[in-house]
Amino acid sequence: MPILMQAIEGRRLDEHHGCPRVIVDHDGWRLACEALAAGRWALLGLWGDTHAVHMSVLDQPQANANKIEPNHNAHSQTDQSQSSVAVLSLDCLDGRFPSVGAVHAPAIRCERAIRSLFGLEPVGLPDPRPWLDLGFWGCTHPLGTHAEATAPTGAYVFLPAHGEALHQIPVGPVHAGIIEPGHFRFTASGETVVRLEQRLGYVHKGIEKLMAGATIDKASRLAGRTCGDSAVAYALAFARAVEAALDTEVPSRAAHLRALMAELERLANHFGDIGTICNDASFSIMHAQCGILREQTLRVADTCFGHRLMMDCVVPGGTTFDLSAAGSKAILALTEQIKGTFPRLVELYDNTASLQDRTAATGILPAALARTFAAGGYVGRASGRDFDARRRPGYAPYDELEFEVPVLTTGDVDARVWVRIREVEQSLRLIDQIVRSLPAGSILSRLDSSPGTREGFAVVEGFRGDVLAWIRIEHSRVARCHLRDPSWFQWPLLEAAIEGNIVADFPLCNKSFNCSYSGHDL
Secondary structure (H helix, E strand, C coil): CCHHHHCCCCEECCCEECCCEEECCHHHHHHHHHHHHCCCEEEEEEEECCCEEEEEEEECCCCCCCEECCCCCHHHHHCHHHCCEEEEEEECCCCEEECCCCCCHHHHHHHHHHHHHHCCEEECCCCCCCCCCCCCCCEECCCCCCCEECCCCCCCCCCCCCCCCEEEEEECCCCCCCCCCCEEEEEEECCEEEEEEEECCCCCCCHHHHHCCCEHHHHHHHHCCCCHHHHHHHHHHHHHHHHHHHCCCCCHHHHHHHHHHHHHHHHHHHHHHHHHHHHHCCCHHHHHHHHHHHHHHHHHHHHHHCCCCCCCCEECCEECCCCCHHHHHHHHHHHHHHHHHHHHHHHHHHCCHHHHHHHCCCCCCCHHHHHHCCCCHHHHHCCCCCCCCHHHHHCCCHHHCCEECCCCCCCCHHHHHHHHHHHHHHHHHHHHHHHHCCCCCCCECCCCCCCCEEEEEEEEECCCCEEEEEEEEECCEEEEEEEECHHHHCHHHHHHHHCCCEHHHHHHHHHHHCCCCHHHHC
16 A cells, blocks of 8 residues: 555545545544645645535655656556545535645635635635635525625735835736736836735636536536636546546547547647747747647647547547548648747747847746645646656556656746747657557447446646546536646746746746636636
């Protein structure tokens, strides 16, 4: 039994699959909080339920190897007895639970959201202000057992900042162009940012409420629309959680097609991000050229899978689209074109002194903070946190493929660009392997429709980082589903990274993080 499970005492639920779920008492909950505060575990997620709270934790080793070698023993990676991930649950019959955020800061916003959505009270929470609830829902605690109608609340109170010659700059929630809404409150001394405080929740869509009681098919469609630029990642996380709950084996061809879609999604988004970061540094030619590559990738996705964002292509049990010979040819033609164009753009980025002057040593995220907040994706990997869900906990077909996870340590805007660049190269490598060795066979398995309660958990690697899905199924319908975007643990780090930088560099830092509003707000 791994160290993670040795430390957890409680009642283990046999109906939960994908990782162990253990119901603990208050002492066990506090023990978990201490392990998080000491850095032995990482917080993957913290969410509410009708009369309980759930916390997903990851056993966090001091170091990992960068390279992922082929592993043909796929069963060993999904064996719950060897899981490095667990879900801890605490019953809150009195509506209260010991605050995780009191000792582990990454949990604070999660607990504020639990208060807003469920009305459960984290005892000792350092910041009791509402989160996600902006005061215009017309009711309190919409997911709890005691929802009450309310009138609009008063003005939100931002944290104070004290010092001479400080001034505040409010930005948003309405932004230029098609950017989603979010409010940023800067406190500055001259041009230097002393504090940034965010207020989010403007695009809360009630995804969890809409899923309650829905069919698996309807819930799958909702999951894929949680965050448009990560439609594949969310659909995949949801599908894998359902498949874990229902003990469904996905055909090998479908698993490879899913990975192909995920890597195309990663390519398109990384091209978009690299271009917009350069554009905010007034280097528009990179923006234009990366925009072309992004558009070409989306068009190939549409050609192969019937939708530019590949919505509704990944479903529980497999995929709804197969890859034709013409599709394979289109994808290989795309990768060859990118291999011929992208290196020249990388060289242009690397050799443009004015661009490097803006990105290097700007918006530095310290490695210690990245580790504390379990920052995923390029945000964490640019600051030395070597974590990729494709490798650990791992899932098919990545255990059969060769690729590397780029990790840097400088933690600045430049490092976050370079991680994206290296991930583009690795995605091209993965796509080539998948297309050239795509297994034959079916693309969809039938789901078990047996009665009773089943639960499932999954973590997959989206382009921003790890996307989490937890589901409870009762009589073939979704009773409860929680989705967690990597931005939950990245948004607070943007506040830290901008401190000490000038106000004019915020757009650059913001784009280098590219946190999701919609994925966060649910």
